[in-house]
Structures are given as C-alpha cells and as structure tokens.
Amino acid sequence: MDPIIAIATTILTQIQQPTLAFLIGGMVLAALGSRLEVPEPVYKLIVLLLLLKVGMGAGIAVRKADLLALAVPALGAALAGILIVLLGRLVLLRQPGVSEMDGMATAGLFGAVSASTLAAGMAMLDGAGMAYEGFIGALYPFMDIAALLTAILLARMSAERKAARSVMPQGGVATMTMGQGGGTGHGDIMREILVDTLKSPAISALLLGLGLGLLARPEAVYASFYEPLFRGLLSLLMLVMGMEAWSRLADLRKVAHVYVIYGLAAPLVHGLIGFGIGLAAHHLTGFSAGGAVLMAVMAASSSDISGPPTLRAALPEANPSAYVGTSTGLGTPVAILSIPLWIALAEALIGA
Incomplete structure (x- = not known):
C-alpha cells in the first residue's frame, strides 16, 4: 500500500506544480468555452525570452565547468539524448493511430531533460552522502x-518524404532538386532540413543563448531580467498549450492507452540507458557513482522547461495533449520515483 500512496502523492504534487497546473487550467478554460486568448506576437515573445534564458543558463554552466573532465560525460549525455529519441521513434510510430508529429514530439520531450528532476536527484544524493561532480549541471544542455x-x-x-510521395506521378520516380546547383538525393535533403532546423526561431534562440552564455558575460542581465521572469513566462506558455491541447484532445482519445504505457515505462528504460553510459564513463575516466546516478536521472526525466516551447514552435502540428500530458503527467512522477533505484544500482556496481 505504501508504494501506491507514494505514487499518488507524487502525482498530486506534480499536478499542483505550475507547469502542470497552468496546463490543466488552460484545458479547463477551453472546455468551458472561454474566449481568453494570448495574442500570437505575445506568445512568440514569451517563447523567445524562455529559450534565451535556457540557452544562456546552459552556456554559463558549460563555461564555468572543467572542459577536460566534462568532455566524456558530455558526449555520453548527447548520445543518450539521441538514443532515447531513436528508441521512442521506433516504439511510438509503430503504434496504430499515433501520428508522426505527435510521436516525434513525445520522443523528443522524453529525450530532453527536466531541470527540476535533476535538482531532485542532486538533493537525494546530498541526503544520501553520495558525491558527484560539480559540473553535472552543465551536462543537461548536451542531452537536451x-x-x-x-x-x-x-x-x-x-x-518531406511524405510530401514527395504525394506529388509522385503514378508509376513514376520522384526526384527533388535542392538549391540552385540542382543537386539531388538524400544527402541534399538532409542538409537542407538540418540548415532549416538550425535557422528555425526556437532553435536559433536556444543556440543564441548558448553562444552568449559561452562567449559573453551575460550574468548581470541573466540574473536581473531573465531569471526573475522565467517561471511567470513559463506559466503563461503552459496556459496557451493547455487551451490548444483541449481543442485537439479528440485526436488523442483513440490512442491514449499508448501514451499511458509509454509514459510509465519509458523513464525506467531511458534511465537504464543513462546509467549504462554513466557506468561506461566511470570505467573510462573515473566518473563518480553520483555522476552515474545523475546521468540516469537526466535520461529518465522529460523536459518541462526547454522542450515544450521548442517543440511548439518547431513542430506546431504536434498535439500538446500527447507530448506534454504524457511527459509531465506520467513521465515526471515515474522519473522522480525511480531515483532511489539508480542510487541502489550505483552503490551495488560502483560503490559510494
């Protein structure tokens, strides 16, 4: 009975947190037929400020870290993020009724990192007296x-592939010409999509913030402007996404069970991936047991800060009911509850 009570308490706590509370509030308003709306220019400004803040914070953390000691864990964190997305794509897109955009947005959010879950992991390690590297906070942008x-x-x-197939003459072969040079083939398509992705408003803002944090000294404006506004802006973003989620909830009803199963199981599988990479880093570089635990915590978590605005801007076709509801409503409680498991594994395989 105690585990059930613990799970219920954690879920209730998450519902009361601003991220999920404002999301649910937006859904309630939309369900009641409210005409409340946030103008599109205001929404875009909110997203811009949020992503600049996240990028700057990550850049400042990386700049202050020991780059030599950071290198192997950082590469491992990036690898974990990519593997989680590929695994999510493999699992979700094989399920009937799950759209490409909804599946990829969900996989992307679960591959990205929750700063609050990472903070919870650090607090538990401090309480258990298990040491970890001071640069751990700088790892999350690599995975994210x-x-x-x-x-x-x-x-x-x-x-792009679907668009190409839709214009393919019956019985013919579709070719796509990319750029003025007339080059064709998958390499050109991938290169153009990659460039377009990097130029998208969300990723551009995130990378700009990262560059400013790394190369400039934005601590003063970061502390006086971006940090105080951050939680309030995030709550407004969640309100908008909640209203949008309700309007698209009907699209999700037929496949809701898929997201429930994924939200419950994915954090444990992803945490094992992260722990395995942390264990490998331990054998290669002496990465600490606490560091391996926090690598697992980051992999098990799903983004509640950088992910939603990035995906909302870059993949507007995706349904927030799927990716935000699954990650925040289910994934986050499971990720937090799994932290003792990673601590126990580290103690058994590495030692405190």
Missing part, C-alpha cells in the same frame, strides 16, 4: 539539445 534537434530533424525529414 541533442534530443530536441534529433526529434525535429527526423520529423521534418519524414514530412
């Missing part, structure tokens, strides 16, 4: 950006 870019790139490549 790798996962989001992979998900967006794969989704757009699929959309």
Whole structure:
C-alpha cells in the first residue's frame, strides 16, 4: 500500500506544480468555452525570452565547468539524448493511430531533460552522502539539445518524404532538386532540413543563448531580467498549450492507452540507458557513482522547461495533449520515483 500512496502523492504534487497546473487550467478554460486568448506576437515573445534564458543558463554552466573532465560525460549525455529519441521513434510510430508529429514530439520531450528532476536527484544524493561532480549541471544542455534537434530533424525529414510521395506521378520516380546547383538525393535533403532546423526561431534562440552564455558575460542581465521572469513566462506558455491541447484532445482519445504505457515505462528504460553510459564513463575516466546516478536521472526525466516551447514552435502540428500530458503527467512522477533505484544500482556496481 505504501508504494501506491507514494505514487499518488507524487502525482498530486506534480499536478499542483505550475507547469502542470497552468496546463490543466488552460484545458479547463477551453472546455468551458472561454474566449481568453494570448495574442500570437505575445506568445512568440514569451517563447523567445524562455529559450534565451535556457540557452544562456546552459552556456554559463558549460563555461564555468572543467572542459577536460566534462568532455566524456558530455558526449555520453548527447548520445543518450539521441538514443532515447531513436528508441521512442521506433516504439511510438509503430503504434496504430499515433501520428508522426505527435510521436516525434513525445520522443523528443522524453529525450530532453527536466531541470527540476535533476535538482531532485542532486538533493537525494546530498541526503544520501553520495558525491558527484560539480559540473553535472552543465551536462543537461548536451542531452537536451541533442534530443530536441534529433526529434525535429527526423520529423521534418519524414514530412518531406511524405510530401514527395504525394506529388509522385503514378508509376513514376520522384526526384527533388535542392538549391540552385540542382543537386539531388538524400544527402541534399538532409542538409537542407538540418540548415532549416538550425535557422528555425526556437532553435536559433536556444543556440543564441548558448553562444552568449559561452562567449559573453551575460550574468548581470541573466540574473536581473531573465531569471526573475522565467517561471511567470513559463506559466503563461503552459496556459496557451493547455487551451490548444483541449481543442485537439479528440485526436488523442483513440490512442491514449499508448501514451499511458509509454509514459510509465519509458523513464525506467531511458534511465537504464543513462546509467549504462554513466557506468561506461566511470570505467573510462573515473566518473563518480553520483555522476552515474545523475546521468540516469537526466535520461529518465522529460523536459518541462526547454522542450515544450521548442517543440511548439518547431513542430506546431504536434498535439500538446500527447507530448506534454504524457511527459509531465506520467513521465515526471515515474522519473522522480525511480531515483532511489539508480542510487541502489550505483552503490551495488560502483560503490559510494
């Protein structure tokens, strides 16, 4: 009975958190027929400020880290983000009724990182007296950006292939000419989609913030402007996504069970991937047991900050009911509850 009570308490706590509470509030307003709306220019400004803040915070963390000690875990974190998205694509897109965009957005959000779940993992390690590297906070942008870019790139490549098939003459062969040079083939298509993805407003803002944090000294404006506004802006974003989610909820009803199963199982599988990479880093570089735990925590988590605005801007066709509801409503509680499992594994295989 105790585990059931613990799960129910954690889910209730998550519902009361601003991220999910404002999402549900937006859905309730839409269900009641409210005419409340956030103008599109205001929404775009909110997304811009949020992503600049996330990017700058990541860049500042990376700049302050020991780059030599950071290299192997950072590559491992990026690899984990990519593997999680590829696994999610393999699982979700094989399920009947799951659209390409919804599946890839969900996989991308689960591949990205929840800063709040990472903070919960650090607090549990501190309480258990298990040491970890000081640069751990700088690892999350590597997993985060790798996962989001992979998900967006794969989704757009699929959309391009579908568009090409739709214009293919019956019995003919479709070719696509990319650029002025007249080059054809998958390499050209992938290159153009990658460039287009990097130029998209969401990814551009995220990368700009990362560059500013790395190469400039934006701490003053970051602390005085972006940090104080962050939670309020995120709540407004969740309100908008909640209203949008309700309007598209009917699209999700037939495949809701798929997302429930995925939301419950994925954090455990992803955590094992992250722990395995952390264990490999331990054997290669002496990465700590606590570091391996936090690598698992990051992999098990799903983004509640950078992911939703990035995916909403880059993949507007995707249904927020699928990717935000699955990750925040189910994935986050499971990820938090799984932290003791990764601590136990680290103690058994590495030692405190």
